[in-house]
Amino acid sequence: MTERESAADIEAAAARWVVRADRGDLDPAELDVWLAADTRRQGAYVRAQAAWGLLDRGRVLGGEERAAPPRRRIDRRGLLAGLGAAAAACVAVVVAPRLLSARYGTTLGEIRRVPLADGSLAAINTDTTLEVAMKPRRREVRLDRGEVWFQVAKDADRPFVVESGPVRVRAVGTAFSVRRRDGGCEVLVTEGVVEVWSEGAGEAPRRVTAGERVFASDSAGAARPVLASLEITRELAWREGQIVLDGEAFGAAAQEFNRYNARKIVIADPDLAEQKLVGWFRTNEPESFARAAAASFGARVTVRGDAILVQSVAPLAE
Incomplete structure (x- = not known):
């Protein structure tokens, strides 16, 4: 060996x-x-x-x-x-800001994989900004907006803490994602254990283990973790530039595609938005997705500038 x-x-x-x-x-x-x-x-x-x-x-x-004195050859x-x-x-x-503090950002549709100075890895999703500071006793990440998946290098003496608003996620050596949403953060754990809490909420940190997800409210703290291994795998498919659907509503899926693209999917009929979808798609192909969905629903697609309009052409089957 x-x-x-x-x-x-x-x-x-x-x-x-x-x-x-x-x-x-x-x-x-x-x-x-x-x-x-x-x-x-x-x-x-x-x-x-x-x-x-x-x-x-x-x-x-x-x-x-001054001339340097003769030195022994090394x-x-x-x-x-x-x-x-x-x-x-x-x-x-090395902890000086120039060396170990850095700010990262992605534009609309951009996905980056960034090695951090401590040996950790950050996969940064679309339209995200974060700042990393490696300090002597703590590794700090501030997530201003967006979503990041971290694979954290083990260092028991320096916890790895992600801050997003009042929400905190703490780990030592593990893998997890944090997505900033309205009013809080969603945390998905793919390896190991993390602790999640909200500053000022007055509650003890929640322990979240591999295969679990939790939403941490800015004001009320973390809810009870939910086991969701398969959902987590699908939701983190963005790391490979993919969106995987397994029964999601068309409207929710369209919102995901709109996160990555300047050309937005617009669903004209509320009934269409409720239809369920299954499939695998690339994040940068919103028109292909819209046309595939429309074909399965008997709808039509019209592209107008930066809008991909989806409309019904006949009453949907009950």
């Missing part, structure tokens, strides 16, 4: 990658493969970059006004070991 790479080995390897980058002989594709193989490597690489930056800054601040292995140690020792420096 292959032994898991130690933290020290990862720090040393990260230092070697940074040195190669500084020399200009780094293959970005090769680095991407190395980073993707272990979530811990992403954080190690950031720390190594910070340590190397400090060495460069030290050279600049030292100036060149071999490459010693430099790399020192850089690895410096990277591990300057976590407090």
